[in-house]
Amino acid sequence: MQQRNATAAVIGAGDYIGSAIAKKFAAEGYTVFAGRRTADKLQTLKSEIEAAGGKCETRGLDARKEDEITTFLNEADKAAPLEVCIFNVGANVNFPVLETTERVFRKVWEMAAYGGFLTGREAARLMLAHGNGSLLFTGATASVRGGIGYAAFASAKFALRGMAQSFARELGPKNIHVAHLVIDAGVDTAFVRNRIKARGGDAALAGLAEDQLMDPKSIADAYWYLHTQSRDAWTHELDVRPFMEKW
Amino acid sequence: MQQRNATAAVIGAGDYIGSAIAKKFAAEGYTVFAGRRTADKLQTLKSEIEAAGGKCETRGLDARKEDEITTFLNEADKAAPLEVCIFNVGANVNFPVLETTERVFRKVWEMAAYGGFLTGREAARLMLAHGNGSLLFTGATASVRGGIGYAAFASAKFALRGMAQSFARELGPKNIHVAHLVIDAGVDTAFVRNRIKARGGDAALAGLAEDQLMDPKSIADAYWYLHTQSRDAWTHELDVRPFMEKW
Amino acid sequence: MQQRNATAAVIGAGDYIGSAIAKKFAAEGYTVFAGRRTADKLQTLKSEIEAAGGKCETRGLDARKEDEITTFLNEADKAAPLEVCIFNVGANVNFPVLETTERVFRKVWEMAAYGGFLTGREAARLMLAHGNGSLLFTGATASVRGGIGYAAFASAKFALRGMAQSFARELGPKNIHVAHLVIDAGVDTAFVRNRIKARGGDAALAGLAEDQLMDPKSIADAYWYLHTQSRDAWTHELDVRPFMEKW
Amino acid sequence: MQQRNATAAVIGAGDYIGSAIAKKFAAEGYTVFAGRRTADKLQTLKSEIEAAGGKCETRGLDARKEDEITTFLNEADKAAPLEVCIFNVGANVNFPVLETTERVFRKVWEMAAYGGFLTGREAARLMLAHGNGSLLFTGATASVRGGIGYAAFASAKFALRGMAQSFARELGPKNIHVAHLVIDAGVDTAFVRNRIKARGGDAALAGLAEDQLMDPKSIADAYWYLHTQSRDAWTHELDVRPFMEKW
Numbered sequence: 002m003q004q005r006n007a008t009a010a011v012i013g014a015g016d017y018i019g020s021a022i023a024k025k026f027a028a029e030g031y032t033v034f035a036g037r038r039t040a041d042k043l044q045t046l047k048s049e050i051e052a053a054g055g056k057c058e059t060r061g062l063d064a065r066k067e068d069e070i071t072t073f074l075n076e077a078d079k080a081a082p083l084e085v086c087i088f089n090v091g092a093n094v095n096f097p098v099l100e101t102t103e104r105v106f107r108k109v110w111e112m113a114a115y116g117g118f119l120t121g122r123e124a125a126r127l128m129l130a131h132g133n134g135s136l137l138f139t140g141a142t143a144s145v146r147g148g149i150g151y152a153a154f155a156s157a158k159f160a161l162r163g164m165a166q167s168f169a170r171e172l173g174p175k176n177i178h179v180a181h182l183v184i185d186a187g188v189d190t191a192f193v194r195n196r197i198k199a200r201g202g203d204a205a206l207a208g209l210a211e212d213q214l215m216d217p218k219s220i221a222d223a224y225w226y227l228h229t230q231s232r233d234a235w236t237h238e239l240d241v242r243p244f245m246e247k248w
Numbered sequence: 249m250q251q252r253n254a255t256a257a258v259i260g261a262g263d264y265i266g267s268a269i270a271k272k273f274a275a276e277g278y279t280v281f282a283g284r285r286t287a288d289k290l291q292t293l294k295s296e297i298e299a300a301g302g303k304c305e306t307r308g309l310d311a312r313k314e315d316e317i318t319t320f321l322n323e324a325d326k327a328a329p330l331e332v333c334i335f336n337v338g339a340n341v342n343f344p345v346l347e348t349t350e351r352v353f354r355k356v357w358e359m360a361a362y363g364g365f366l367t368g369r370e371a372a373r374l375m376l377a378h379g380n381g382s383l384l385f386t387g388a389t390a391s392v393r394g395g396i397g398y399a400a401f402a403s404a405k406f407a408l409r410g411m412a413q414s415f416a417r418e419l420g421p422k423n424i425h426v427a428h429l430v431i432d433a434g435v436d437t438a439f440v441r442n443r444i445k446a447r448g449g450d451a452a453l454a455g456l457a458e459d460q461l462m463d464p465k466s467i468a469d470a471y472w473y474l475h476t477q478s479r480d481a482w483t484h485e486l487d488v489r490p491f492m493e494k495w
Numbered sequence: 496m497q498q499r500n501a502t503a504a505v506i507g508a509g510d511y512i513g514s515a516i517a518k519k520f521a522a523e524g525y526t527v528f529a530g531r532r533t534a535d536k537l538q539t540l541k542s543e544i545e546a547a548g549g550k551c552e553t554r555g556l557d558a559r560k561e562d563e564i565t566t567f568l569n570e571a572d573k574a575a576p577l578e579v580c581i582f583n584v585g586a587n588v589n590f591p592v593l594e595t596t597e598r599v600f601r602k603v604w605e606m607a608a609y610g611g612f613l614t615g616r617e618a619a620r621l622m623l624a625h626g627n628g629s630l631l632f633t634g635a636t637a638s639v640r641g642g643i644g645y646a647a648f649a650s651a652k653f654a655l656r657g658m659a660q661s662f663a664r665e666l667g668p669k670n671i672h673v674a675h676l677v678i679d680a681g682v683d684t685a686f687v688r689n690r691i692k693a694r695g696g697d698a699a700l701a702g703l704a705e706d707q708l709m710d711p712k713s714i715a716d717a718y719w720y721l722h723t724q725s726r727d728a729w730t731h732e733l734d735v736r737p738f739m740e741k742w
Numbered sequence: 743m744q745q746r747n748a749t750a751a752v753i754g755a756g757d758y759i760g761s762a763i764a765k766k767f768a769a770e771g772y773t774v775f776a777g778r779r780t781a782d783k784l785q786t787l788k789s790e791i792e793a794a795g796g797k798c799e800t801r802g803l804d805a806r807k808e809d810e811i812t813t814f815l816n817e818a819d820k821a822a823p824l825e826v827c828i829f830n831v832g833a834n835v836n837f838p839v840l841e842t843t844e845r846v847f848r849k850v851w852e853m854a855a856y857g858g859f860l861t862g863r864e865a866a867r868l869m870l871a872h873g874n875g876s877l878l879f880t881g882a883t884a885s886v887r888g889g890i891g892y893a894a895f896a897s898a899k900f901a902l903r904g905m906a907q908s909f910a911r912e913l914g915p916k917n918i919h920v921a922h923l924v925i926d927a928g929v930d931t932a933f934v935r936n937r938i939k940a941r942g943g944d945a946a947l948a949g950l951a952e953d954q955l956m957d958p959k960s961i962a963d964a965y966w967y968l969h970t971q972s973r974d975a976w977t978h979e980l981d982v983r984p985f986m987e988k989w
Contacts, residue, residue, distance in 0.1 A: 067350050097418065098368070098369055098372055098414070098415055098418055098419060099369065099372065099373055099376070101365075101369065103314050103362075103365075103366060106362065106365050107362065110357065110361070110362070110407065114357070114403060114407065115350075115353065115354065115357070118348075118350075118353050118399065118400075118403065119350060121345070122345055122346065122348065122399075125345055125346065126346055129346070143410070144410075146413065147409075147410040147411060147412065147413025147414035147415075147416075147417065148413075148414060148417060149414065149417045149418045150414070150418065151410075151414045152365065152369075152411050152414040152415060152418075153365075153411075155410035155411065155413065155414050156361060156365065156407040156408070156410045156411035156414070157407065157410075158410065159406040159407050159409060159410030159411075160357065160361065160403040160404065160406050160407035160410070161403070162394075162406060163390070163391075163394040163398075163402035163403045163404075163405065163406030163407070164394060164399050164400075164402065164403035164406075165394065166393065166394025166395075166402065167345070167394035167395060167396065167397070167398045167399040167402050167403070168345055168394075168399060169394075170394065170395060170396045170988075170989065171344065171345055171396045171397065171399075172345060173985045173986070173987070174985060174986045176985060178985065189974075212972070212973050212974035213974075214974065215974045215975050216972070216974050216975070219971075219972040219974050219975035220975055222971075222972065222975070223971075223975060223977070226967050230960075230963075230964075230982075231953070231957070231960040231963065232953050232984065232985040233930075233953035233954075233955065233956045233957050233960050233984045233985070234956050234957070234960035234961055234963070234964060234982040234983070234984065235982065235983060235984070235985055236964070236980055236981055236982055237981055237983075238979075238981060239977055239980060240977055240978055240979060241971075241975040241976065241977055242975070242976060242978075243973065243974045243975065243976070244914045244915060244917060244919065244973040244974070244976055245914070245915045246914070247911075248911065417741075417742065420738045420739070420740070421738060421739045423738060425738065436727075459725070459726050459727040460727075461727065462727045462728050463725070463727050463728070466724075466725040466727050466728035467728055469724075469725065469728070470724075470728060470730070473720050477713075477716075477717075477735075478706070478710070478713040478716065479706050479737065479738040480683075480706035480707075480708065480709045480710050480713050480737045480738070481709050481710070481713035481714055481716070481717060481735040481736070481737065482735065482736060482737070482738055483717070483733055483734055483735055484734055484736075485732075485734060486730055486733060487730055487731055487732060488724075488728040488729065488730055489728070489729060489731075490726065490727045490728065490729070491667045491668060491670060491672065491726040491727070491729055492667070492668045493667070494664075495664065561844050591912065592862070592863055592866055592908070592909055592912055592913060593863065593866065593867055593870070595859075595863065597808050597856075597859075597860060600856065600859050601856065604851065604855070604856070604901065608851070608897060608901065609844075609847065609848065609851070612842075612844075612847050612893065612894075612897065613844060615839070616839055616840065616842065616893075619839055619840065620840055623840070637904070638904075640907065641903075641904040641905060641906065641907025641908035641909075641910075641911065642907075642908060642911060643908065643911045643912045644908070644912065645904075645908045646859065646863075646905050646908040646909060646912075647859075647905075649904035649905065649907065649908050650855060650859065650901040650902070650904045650905035650908070651901065651904075652904065653900040653901050653903060653904030653905075654851065654855065654897045654898065654900050654901035654904070655897070656888075656900060657884070657885075657888040657892075657896035657897045657898075657899065657900030657901070658888060658893050658894075658896065658897035658900075659888065660887065660888025660889075660896065661839070661888035661889060661890065661891070661892045661893040661896050661897070662839055662888075662893060663888075664888065664889060664890045665838065665839055665890045665891065665893075666839060
């Protein structure tokens with residue numbers, strides 16, 4: 002691997018999609034700055050990236066705090082010019098309307114939309130100074146469809162999507178590629194496997210077809226693709242789902 | 249006019265759309281509860297409704313305060329069963345990405361989306377107890393398109409729209425009609441007329457064609473239509489724009 | 496009823512939605528011109544309208560024939576100025592991809608899209624001469640979602656919708672109101688009731704809740720509403736579905 | 743280059759996008775079957791591919807003829823298993839509603855939608871026999887927006903898009919990747935350059951920024967990306983436009 006003089010920041014570097022993205026960009030020679038709520042949980046990711054010869058810095062980070070986001074991205078940019086920034090904070094909850102507390106509604110928005118705004122704006126500030134960069138936002142089915150029980154989550158994901166469009170239209174002509182991914186199915190995570198088991202038992206788990214769940218690595222490839230598109234043919238929105246998925 | 253034993257609540261009873269809606273429902277016999285930030289500004293509305301033989305209660309109200317919304321709607325429901333609730337709080341601002349402060353981003357969301365959630369949930373609670381009702385949310389072009397400069401506003405309007413969809417899918421089968429209006433053009437307000445004048449001078453104002461701007465009364469008719477639809481053919485989303493509008 | 500000096504043309508005046516629309520406009524004083532493939536099947540409609548004091552002319556009509564559409568609309572316009580034209584030809588079929596013959600694919604498009612174009616263009620020609628009019632197109636779920644088995648039907652309904660948008664953007668400023676309705680559920684027809692019975696037996700039919708299926712009259716009200724909107728606040732697209740519908 | 747035992751068929755192998763796609767797949771080792779109306783016009787493409795060490799068969803082909811499409815694809819599949827099929831027939835015309843003849847409306851649909859259906863169905867038949875394949879359809883801005891003057895073109899492009907969705911939902915679980923690209927801007931072609939010159943003179947041409955127009959090669963990369971996606975994370979719809987484009 003040849004190390005580049007460039008940084009990729011991942012806000013919301015969780016165990017699955019976020020980690021896979023971090024590894025992908027590290028494997029491509031980027032210095033990765035990985036942030037999530039609990040810094041301790043990033044040790045495995047850092048070790049794996051370094052074992053593979055890559056570079057990774059980790060930070061505990063609350064994406065809802067302007068100063069933390071600003072500090073994190075400034076540090077990333079000092080390590081090497083910030084060239085790509087991925088916002089991947091999730092906040093998937095499901096409550097009936099009457100049981101959605103104002104606290105839940107606010108918190109989900111703060112994590113999934115407000116944090117995305119802070120991240121996007123501060124990354125844009127740094128990228129505009131360099132004259133280029135990619136800003137990639139993780140969306141979900143709930144970004145384009147407000148389903149039952151998702152008043153809080155869909156509202157926050159819609160919010161992130163609308164914001165991403167405004168960013169794209171303003172920043173595209175300034176050479177910042179802003180894209181929004183619609184992850185329209187279950188990713189292969191412990192959470193999803195447990196849910197499948199809870200609903201259908203061991204048989205349901207055993208009966209999963211090959212490639213029925215999304216491998217986080219496959220999703221990471223989509224982020225890499227978007228980042229490496231030629232600027233005369235940029236994509237703003239990309240949906241991904243497994244071949245078997247009903248949609 | 250025959251007075252009904254039913255209340256229509258308008259959150260965001262501004263001088264134009266909000267007032268027109270209030271007058272329409274009052275003219276149809278509803279007791280209107282009109283709320284906006286400054287109670288004083290509701291005096292004219294109240295006087296006009298009463299002069300026409302209608303009933304109107306007014307309240308100063310911060311739609312971002314859970315307890316104020318709850319109190320307002322409970323009082324409305326005590327006056328007579330809450331049958332229709334319109335959320336019409338606006339927060340149209342335009343800033344470049346880098347000049348959008350976290351305060352603006354948060355405040356616009358709190359007004360346009362969070363307030364809509366509080367309103368919708370509390371109105372739903374009351375309506376579910378009665379077994380029926382209409383929940384109508386005011387959207388805008390920015391509800392479906394994130395344009396340049398609208399990172400905050402589009403994000404908030406998208407958020408309201410996603411939430412309205414979740415509400416509709418859950419509450420529809422419980423006999424609550426949830427609808428979202430996309431007001432896709434300039435309404436005939438002092439603000440819009442001043443903007444036209446600022447851009448094109450007196451000639452631009454004088455050159456406005458008949459019906460080129462939307463009369464708030466015409467918009468109010470759309471809210472009334474949605475409220476009075478038969479429940480076997482409910483509309484969830486309705487766009488309105490003047491015949492001359494480019495879109 | 497007061498008779499107006501105006502004609503409403505219904506292309507695709509079938510037993511349910513089309514007939515309900517025809518009756519509604521007749522009841523509002525319009526001379527109705529009703530066309531469908533088999534003229535004989537229009538006798539009941541004509542009798543009912545006339546029994547109610549309305550005026551109705553009927554014609555056998557193949558909506559895929561330019562000369563037949565032109566003749567039909569010209570005759571309608573001669574009876575009294577053509578003020579509203581509804582295109583309501585259905586062609587709902589479901590075939591797996593490999594079993595969709597070129598003949599089916601073509602025919603469904605000819606009925607649902609090409610016929611709509613011929614109707615819309617010729618009605619527009621007459622309305623532009625008068626300086627006003629409404630052009631209303633019937634869409635379906637398949638207008639906005641290409642589901643399994645609907646390669647032919649969804650393609651045709653998408654086609655009609657795209658065309659309606661182009662018509663609307665060009666003709667709106669010329670005072671022709673072009674709108675597209677998305678009928679997003681089963682209408683209460685013999686066909687739908689038979690399908691419910693075939694799937695779930697008599698119990699399923701008996702178990703239908705009140706207002707679970709759409710009454711064609713309720714849908715006709717939506718067409719009437721669109722036609723009577725003030726031109727400073729026109730709607731282009733309107734979805735309708737019963738309150739209980741999953742969507 | 744290593745030659746694969748696989749064929750890529752391009753229906754609508756025009757001078758720009760279609761040729762670029764053909765070259766890309768040839769460069770990746772696919773035997774390319776290139777079809778367009780006039781076989782003679784394919785000689786340059788064939789020569790270029792062969793000069794680069796690739797394999798290319800060319801055919802004159804009317805995409806509106808079921809037997810021609812069937813023969814073409816069967817021949818392609820006999821040369822080596824058909825693994826990817828691209829439908830790229832264009833038919834961009836602009837006429838006011840009243841000047842859109844039934845012949846134009848029909849022909850544009852036959853080329854852009856009906857031909858796509860024939861291509862897709864016959865390719866699917868062959869791919870299902872092999873158990874895998876990619877079906878890629880070229881869309882445009884008019885696939886998602888019916889603009890003024892595009893009653894025929896938008897209708898046809900909407901039709902293709904609706905069809906592609908139905909194909910995707912049925913064939914995805916059968917391991918056929920169906921995707922639709924929204925080419926949302928001008929490609930760098932002689933036609934587009936002439937139009938720019940006609941509107942703005944030599945200065946407009948000279949003033950074109952780098953990457954302001956899309957290089958067909960960049961678009962071809964998007965087709966390649968879609969084809970090579972892992973099936974646990976397939977994209978159905980991909981938009982592409984240059985970084986400077988207003989949208």
